Amino acid sequence: MLKAVILIGGPQKGTRFRPLSFEVPKPLFPVAGVPMIQHHIEACAQVPGMQEILLIGFYQPDEPLTRFLEAAQQEFNLPIRYLQEFVPLGTGGGLYHFRDQILAGGPEAFFVLNADVCSDFPLSAMLDAYRHQPHPFLLLGTTANRTQSLNYGCIVENPQTHEVLHYVEKPSTFVSDVINCGIYLFSPEALKPLRDVFQRNQQDGQLEDSSGLWPGAGTIRLEQDVFSALAGQGQIYVHLTDGIWSQIKSAGSALYASRLYLGQYQLTHPERLAKHAPGGPRIRGNVYIHPTAKVAPSAVLGPNVSIGEGVTVGEGVRLRESIVLHGATLQEHTCVLHTIVGWGSTVGRWARVEGTPNDPNPNDPRAHMDSESLFKDGKLLPAITILGCRVRIPAEVLILNSIVLPHKELSRSFTNQIIL
Numbered sequence: 001m002l003k004a005v006i007l008i009g010g011p012q013k014g015t016r017f018r019p020l021s022f023e024v025p026k027p028l029f030p031v032a033g034v035p036m037i038q039h040h041i042e043a044c045a046q047v048p049g050m051q052e053i054l055l056i057g058f059y060q061p062d063e064p065l066t067r068f069l070e071a072a073q074q075e076f077n078l079p080i081r082y083l084q085e086f087v088p089l090g091t092g093g094g095l096y097h098f099r100d101q102i103l104a105g106g107p108e109a110f111f112v113l114n115a116d117v118c119s120d121f122p123l124s125a126m127l128d129a130y131r132h133q134p135h136p137f138l139l140l141g142t143t144a145n146r147t148q149s150l151n152y153g154c155i156v157e158n159p160q161t162h163e164v165l166h167y168v169e170k171p172s173t174f175v176s177d178v179i180n181c182g183i184y185l186f187s188p189e190a191l192k193p194l195r196d197v198f199q200r201n202q203q204d205g206q207l208e209d210s211s212g213l214w215p216g217a218g219t220i221r222l223e224q225d226v227f228s229a230l231a232g233q234g235q236i237y238v239h240l241t242d243g244i245w246s247q248i249k250s251a252g253s254a255l256y257a258s259r260l261y262l263g264q265y266q267l268t269h270p271e272r273l274a275k276h277a278p279g280g281p282r283i284r285g286n287v288y289i290h291p292t293a294k295v296a297p298s299a300v301l302g303p304n305v306s307i308g309e310g311v312t313v314g315e316g317v318r319l320r321e322s323i324v325l326h327g328a329t330l331q332e333h334t335c336v337l338h339t340i341v342g343w344g345s346t347v348g349r350w351a352r353v354e355g356t357p358n359d360p361n362p363n364d365p366r367a368h369m370d371s372e373s374l375f376k377d378g379k380l381l382p383a384i385t386i387l388g389c390r391v392r393i394p395a396e397v398l399i400l401n402s403i404v405l406p407h408k409e410l411s412r413s414f415t416n417q418i419i420l
Contacts, residue, residue, distance in 0.1 A: 010058035043121035355384035
């Protein structure tokens with residue numbers, strides 16, 4: 001018997017996912033046509049012996065999240081529950097806080113997945129590796145180039161046994177080109193080191209605060225408090241993958257993740273990909289179109305386009321490398337490139353909405369998405385264009401490399417601006 005835990009986090013002040021996260025919790029943002037964490041759930045549900053999937057985070061259990069969980073339970077015929085943290089407990093604190101629910105029923109092991117990663121989720125391969133050589137912690141790793149590795153947790157492994165000898169989270173100098181993917185397989189024994197960290201935090205806190213239980217004791221960082229501390233002690237191992245993987249930290253990386261997942265659909269969900277049909281729009285490459293969307297036959301879509309529920313795409317529209325969300329309208333002859341069009345937004349006829357992609361270096365197979373910074377020297381850097389919800393773009397204007405906050409009605413062209 002197996003379980004899975006998906007760490008979905010919660011709303012934070014400095015989120016890089018705005019303005020999109022204003023409307024929907026980030027884990028429910030549609031990537032390649034389905035909510036971000038549905039990709040995780042689909043992968044977990046395919047593992048033989050999976051009995052339950054738990055979501056841990058500190059979002060309020062609102063209507064969209066509840067509706068999604070109910071639909072997912074029906075679709076995958078698995079118990080899927082949300083466990084809400086009372087305060088943010090870090091990447092490991094929620095696992096320890098809800099240890100009784102995780103261990104209920106006596107699972108052989110449990111997967112732990114960060115919600116903000118895109119992957120082909122080689123969970124069955126990880127399970128095979130774990131059963132061949134059981135240890136408390138098995139980490140999924142991949143390779144990065146020397147420069148980008150500094151942005152991730154770096155793993156030094158024994159190449160023969162794959163034991164993790166050294167682990168550093170976001171080092172200041174080069175440590176290793178093997179990085180942590182944020183996808184794990186833990187044995188029930190893995191909760192003991194978490195208990196040790198909790199007890200140590202509690203003791204340290206009581207030294208500072210004599211009033212009793214220190215509220216910060218429950219905050220546990222898997223990476224720094226556990227992996228770094230236990231590396232080299234025969235408890236942590238790494239399973240390397242050369243499959244697709246990327247973090248989803250920002251809207252730009254969500255667009256890149258959509259491209260990766262649409263490519264995966266060729267193998268995993270060919271039924272989700274639009275086909276070129278007589279009298280229908282021209283499809284180039286991988287395109288997802290929700291069944292309720294209305295797309296004019298003279299539109300040209302793709303590659304790497306995702307069109308959401310109830311979207312209207314007019315005659316002569318050109319759409320490439322973009323996500324168009326629920327209820328948006330693209331009027332006749334608009335051109336939308338490298339853009340996320342928010343819920344219920346309208347792009348007027350003959351308008352051009354375009355962004356600049358920040359893709360990994362295509363000549364470097366180990367390159368990943370860079371962590372985009374919005375500003376440099378006080379100026380907005382060129383990046384994908386984002387239209388928040390219910391934005392209205394007038395006819396015959398150009399919106400280039402700009403972020404438009406929700407409910408704005410523009411009257412002219414904009415370049416390299418955040419429109420508040």
